[in-house]
Amino acid sequence: MAISRDDVMKALTGVTVDAAGTTLTGSGRLSQVVVDANNRVMFSILIDPSEAERFEPVRRAAEGRVLSIPGVSGVFASLTSERGPGPQAQSGAPPRPAAPQPPRPGAPPNQGPQLPGVRHIVAVASGKGGVGKSTTACNLALALKAQGLKVGLLDADIYGPSVPKLFGLSGKPNVVENRSMEPMEGYGLKVMSIGFLIEPETAMIWRGPMVQSAITQMLRDVLWGELDVLIVDMPPGTGDAQLTMAQATPLSGAVIVSTPQDLALIDARRGVTMFKKVAVPILGVIENMATFVCPNCGHASHIFGHGGARQEAERLGVPFLGEVPLNMTIRETSDSGRPVVATDPDGPQAQVYREIAAKLWANLSGAPAGRTAPKIVIE
Numbered sequence: 001m002a003i004s005r006d007d008v009m010k011a012l013t014g015v016t017v018d019a020a021g022t023t024l025t026g027s028g029r030l031s032q033v034v035v036d037a038n039n040r041v042m043f044s045i046l047i048d049p050s051e052a053e054r055f056e057p058v059r060r061a062a063e064g065r066v067l068s069i070p071g072v073s074g075v076f077a078s079l080t081s082e083r084g085p086g087p088q089a090q091s092g093a094p095p096r097p098a099a100p101q102p103p104r105p106g107a108p109p110n111q112g113p114q115l116p117g118v119r120h121i122v123a124v125a126s127g128k129g130g131v132g133k134s135t136t137a138c139n140l141a142l143a144l145k146a147q148g149l150k151v152g153l154l155d156a157d158i159y160g161p162s163v164p165k166l167f168g169l170s171g172k173p174n175v176v177e178n179r180s181m182e183p184m185e186g187y188g189l190k191v192m193s194i195g196f197l198i199e200p201e202t203a204m205i206w207r208g209p210m211v212q213s214a215i216t217q218m219l220r221d222v223l224w225g226e227l228d229v230l231i232v233d234m235p236p237g238t239g240d241a242q243l244t245m246a247q248a249t250p251l252s253g254a255v256i257v258s259t260p261q262d263l264a265l266i267d268a269r270r271g272v273t274m275f276k277k278v279a280v281p282i283l284g285v286i287e288n289m290a291t292f293v294c295p296n297c298g299h300a301s302h303i304f305g306h307g308g309a310r311q312e313a314e315r316l317g318v319p320f321l322g323e324v325p326l327n328m329t330i331r332e333t334s335d336s337g338r339p340v341v342a343t344d345p346d347g348p349q350a351q352v353y354r355e356i357a358a359k360l361w362a363n364l365s366g367a368p369a370g371r372t373a374p375k376i377v378i379e
Contacts, residue, residue, distance in 0.1 A: 003041065012065060015058060062077055123280070126258060144229055151190075157194075157234065160235065167187065167337055256318075283364055291323070
């Protein structure tokens with residue numbers, strides 16, 4: 001049974017937002033409603049940041065109303081203080097949220113929502129795509145697990161989720177009675193990705209607020225349980241997803257992945273600068289695809305250059321975690337859903353990731369767990 005946008009709007013007319021009985025659909029606060037091919041419904045509710053606590057019951061009521069529609073398989077409903085351009089889903093102009101103001105001197109920074117039981121959240125990011133960030137995040141998470149830590153992996157790359165492919169996972173997460181999702185499991189890791197919730201060839205044509213909503217919900221509404229580290233595979237760049245993670249999540253720090261070539265390092269610098277600007281510690285830089293060793297003759301070639309990420313880390317005053325070679329085994333195991341750290345734990349490639357993970361954990365152990373997230377002010 002196909003669910004239409006009109007079905008959703010009809011259900012949401014039963015949700016009120018104030019004592020006067022103003023409906024959510026008539027309040028001007030409702031985003032465009034999206035219904036995908038699998039009858040999953042996505043929308044957000046526009047609020048001022050100061051209204052978050054008051055509107056959380058409204059969000060839950062709206063979520064419940066939509067879930068009660070026969071045939072609905074899931075709901076992404078969130079509160080947002082931004083709205084992207086596009087057609088309005090209802091009549092009336094939305095209230096304009098107040099512009100964010102710098103914190104008062106001595107005032108406590110904004111507190112992002114905590115994840116119960118999760119000790120550290122680490123963002124693995126890159127300034128640009130194509131540098132092997134997802135493969136690095138996957139093997140880094142497995143290498144941390146190999147140290148005896150409890151580790152989870154969140155694929156926050158909304159537009160290009162790679163984690164299902166890297167782990168050879170398919171299917172949909174189970175939804176339990178409290179409407180939370182159980183993460184999938186891959187090689188002993190708890191794993192969640194937007195790729196589990198959409199068809200493989202679906203194009204995610206989402207504006208900023210929808211991206212923020214999806215990331216927030218995958219963090220908040222997933223039963224992560226007790227974890228020492230939650231690795232978050234970020235989308236490339238310095239846009240909405242990174243700002244959402246920095247503002248709404250108590251990140252313990254970020255890891256920047258780059259190839260050694262100058263073009264990649266330019267964007268890696270932007271990534272470091274962005275995280276520093278929002279007070280997220282840089283736990284280290286990883287140089288990926290550092291050296292290619294010919295499997296036939298043993299000759300070493302620096303296809304993308306060599307040492308650039310190390311030099312950049314030194315220049316920026318951030319830790320350098322290590323180099324990952326450009327290696328056929330890493331590529332083949334990644335493409336086949338058999339990450340090298342899990343399937344060949346004693347091999348030379350896995351050893352590289354284990355050494356990097358040991359340095360990361362040493363840096364992370366000295367970082368405050370569940371750091372308070374600052375409010376971002378865009379100048």
